[in-house]
Amino acid sequence: MPFDLLPPLLGGAVVTLALTFTSAGLALILALGAGLGRLSRWRAVRTVAAVYVEVFRGSSLLVQLFYFFFVLPLIGVRLPPFATGVLALSLNIGAYGSEIVRAAVQSVDPGQREAAIALNMPTGLALRRIILPQAFVAMLPPFGNLLVELLKSTSLVSLITLTELSFAGRQLVQQQGRVSEVYLLVLLLYLLMAYPLTRGMRLVERWMARRVGVGAGS
Amino acid sequence: MRFDLDYAAEITPLLLRATITTFEATIGGMALGLIVGLLIAIVRFAAPPPIARLAGIYVEFVRSTPLLIQLFFLFYVLPRYGVSTTPLVTGILALGLHYSSYTAEVYRAGIRGVPTGQWEAAIALNFSPSRTWTRIILPQAIPPIIPPLGNYLVAMFKDTPLLATITVSELLGTALSEAGRTYRYFEPLTIVGLIFLLLSYPSAILIKRLERRLATEHCSVAGRGARVQG
Numbered sequence: 001m002p003f004d005l006l007p008p009l010l011g012g013a014v015v016t017l018a019l020t021f022t023s024a025g026l027a028l029i030l031a032l033g034a035g036l037g038r039l040s041r042w043r044a045v046r047t048v049a050a051v052y053v054e055v056f057r058g059s060s061l062l063v064q065l066f067y068f069f070f071v072l073p074l075i076g077v078r079l080p081p082f083a084t085g086v087l088a089l090s091l092n093i094g095a096y097g098s099e100i101v102r103a104a105v106q107s108v109d110p111g112q113r114e115a116a117i118a119l120n121m122p123t124g125l126a127l128r129r130i131i132l133p134q135a136f137v138a139m140l141p142p143f144g145n146l147l148v149e150l151l152k153s154t155s156l157v158s159l160i161t162l163t164e165l166s167f168a169g170r171q172l173v174q175q176q177g178r179v180s181e182v183y184l185l186v187l188l189l190y191l192l193m194a195y196p197l198t199r200g201m202r203l204v205e206r207w208m209a210r211r212v213g214v215g216a217g218s
Numbered sequence: 219m220r221f222d223l224d225y226a227a228e229i230t231p232l233l234l235r236a237t238i239t240t241f242e243a244t245i246g247g248m249a250l251g252l253i254v255g256l257l258i259a260i261v262r263f264a265a266p267p268p269i270a271r272l273a274g275i276y277v278e279f280v281r282s283t284p285l286l287i288q289l290f291f292l293f294y295v296l297p298r299y300g301v302s303t304t305p306l307v308t309g310i311l312a313l314g315l316h317y318s319s320y321t322a323e324v325y326r327a328g329i330r331g332v333p334t335g336q337w338e339a340a341i342a343l344n345f346s347p348s349r350t351w352t353r354i355i356l357p358q359a360i361p362p363i364i365p366p367l368g369n370y371l372v373a374m375f376k377d378t379p380l381l382a383t384i385t386v387s388e389l390l391g392t393a394l395s396e397a398g399r400t401y402r403y404f405e406p407l408t409i410v411g412l413i414f415l416l417l418s419y420p421s422a423i424l425i426k427r428l429e430r431r432l433a434t435e436h437c438s439v440a441g442r443g444a445r446v447q448g
Binding site for chain 1: 219278279281282283284285286287288290291294295298376377378379380382383390394397403404407408410411412414415418419422
């Protein structure tokens with residue numbers, strides 16, 4: 001095994017994980033905001049959410065990334081590559097996530113909402129205590145898939161000069177050649193990060209389903 | 219900074235021409251992805267267990283690793299083993315192999331959806347395995363999965379800009395080299411984003427409509443079946 005290649009790659013992998021989790025947090029907030037926004041009773045909110053979602057789902061992530069990287073400085077917004085990457089990734093993944101949120105909220109039994117209305121619960125409280133916890137159980141499996149998609153997508157940020165795993169790999173190739181070894185190792189490291197993410201999400205799914213007391217489908 | 223319409227008009231024909239390369243990559247990649255995915259799905263069902271498991275590992279591996287690195291791997295490693303092709307072909311190969319891991323899972327769901335009775339009837343009628351697959355199973359497995367396959371087609375279309383990194387002059391690559399020449403990024407990148415949006419948004423709507431139609435058709439077919447049985 002080419003162990004001498006590992007230290008720089010592991011350093012890159014740490015940045016990849018930081019990028020993944022920071023973007024995941026922001027994307028979750030955006031997904032909840034846009035997903036609930038599309039179900040809002042106000043037309044303006046629905047429109048804004050729909051435009052955001054369709055623009056970011058409809059065009060390519062790499063184009064969005066380059067757009068932020070090249071066009072933001074032109075309007076005087078200078079961000080370091082890490083922040084640019086987080087911005088593009090979370091806006092893109094958040095748009096996909098919002099569709100999951102929307103579908104999950106709509107899948108909650110209408111009787112639950114009606115019961116909340118019958119009990120004279122304010123809308124916000126009903127959303128927080130009744131609708132979202134049940135919807136969240138339905139959101140978790142697709143969120144798990146999206147998290148792996150996000151992890152893979154962070155590799156694109158290497159193209160705007162951030163030294164994460166893919167960039168570290170490219171640097172090693174430039175310094176030492178050894179193309180097949182380096183890229184195989186990079187691929188393996190991504191696999192090693194994706195696997196625990198998938199497993200971890202399964203655990204969270206089961207834990208949430210138990211806590212809320214509903215099966216993932218019901 | 220303002221959007222220079224004259225400059226935009228000047229580069230639009232160039233970018234529209236580059237869209238053809240983007241289409242070539244998408245269509246080639248999808249054709250490969252559909253064929254390889256189907257083969258993997260059939261292997262996972264019909265091959266002896268060790269080979270089926272190997273196909274499963276392939277799917278997991280390809281799905282869990284980034285397309286960008288797979289692209290670099292093929293681009294830099296293939297020539298070392300004497301396989302020299304154009305960057306576009308390498309790109310199509312990477313797109314097709316990457317998406318084959320997704321389409322394989324879709325096919326699998328479709329094949330699972332075929333009622334067991336259909337397999338049993340094929341055995342009862344002494345059909346050969348190849349005839350069972352081509353005449354009985356696949357014609358029933360594929361129509362319901364056309365919408366998810368369509369979604370992957372759109373997803374692949376949006377992944378084609380990655381090919382710019384291996385020197386393919388598709389939409390993004392052309393826009394970036396044009397921008398690098400004039401130092402004006404705003405107009406080319408905006409147009410590229412708009413072209414993607416204008417093409418993928420209607421396709422997504424079309425697929426959703428198809429999905430709804432298939433769902434109602436499926437119900438009516440099931441209803442008819444029930445009536446025949448009654």
